[in-house]
Amino acid sequence: xxxxxxxxxxxxxxxxxxxxxxxxxxxxxxxxxxxxxxxxxxxxxxxxxxxxxxxxxxxxxxxxxxxxxxxxxxxxxxxxxxxxxxxxxxxxxxxxxx
Numbered sequence: 001x002x003x004x005x006x007x008x009x010x011x012x013x014x015x016x017x018x019x020x021x022x023x024x025x026x027x028x029x030x031x032x033x034x035x036x037x038x039x040x041x042x043x044x045x046x047x048x049x050x051x052x053x054x055x056x057x058x059x060x061x062x063x064x065x066x067x068x069x070x071x072x073x074x075x076x077x078x079x080x081x082x083x084x085x086x087x088x089x090x091x092x093x094x095x096x097x098x
Contacts, residue, residue: 008036016041017048 019030020041027045031038058066 006036013044017044020045021048 016030016034016036019025019034020027023030027041028038031041034041
């Protein structure tokens with residue numbers, strides 16, 4: 001006779017995933033302690049990671065911010081280079097070297 005599938009409520013799933021994240025114990029050990037299949041718990045953990053990571057894609061707001069930060073970074077690098085050159089010229093002038 002086939003075994004019927006057990007249903008787990010969302011609180012149980014979240015608690016099991018939290019145990020994996022916070023304790024650092026292997027999924028197999030926690031699954032055994034909870035009496036569930038390790039593959040099931042691994043799926044829950046993977047779903048949680050994907051939900052937290054956003055599937056590795058940037059939202060439109062994040063893309064706009066990234067472009068702004070890249071422009072700002074390029075501008076700051078240019079300013080730094082100009083300041084380095086001006087300090088070098090100032091040192092040469094102060095020491096009398098030309």
